[in-house]
Amino acid sequence: METKAYDTDNDGIVDAVAADTDGDGIVDAVAVDTDGDGIIDAVGMDTDGDGEIDTVGMDTDGDGEIDAVAVDEDGDGQIDAVAMDTDGDGIIDVAAVDIDGDGTMDVAVADTDGDGVADVAAVDISEADIA
16 A cells, blocks of 8 residues: 655645555545644545545544545445434434435434434435336
């Protein structure tokens, strides 16, 4: 695996790391520290090997743990699925999925009481989806 570190603002602190995890000469993963605190805030990955970042993990609350993930499963540049740990307990408690690829989330689920089981679900199905 080849990695390269970047100090984009020349303050002596690494702001990003790019990695070629499979040795093909194309960057497969990028980790970014956007606020310069030394903790990674976001990680982008090319999980299907097409040279495009399709999965992004984010530390939205600054605790050093990835608590939100967004995925472009079909490579069209639009997010198809999102999963979040909104309360920081390490368990995904909100998720949304665009099933038909139209750019609108069709299914959303939430665990409102933190027990690890979805309590709320919403589905957007039109007559065109049924036909």
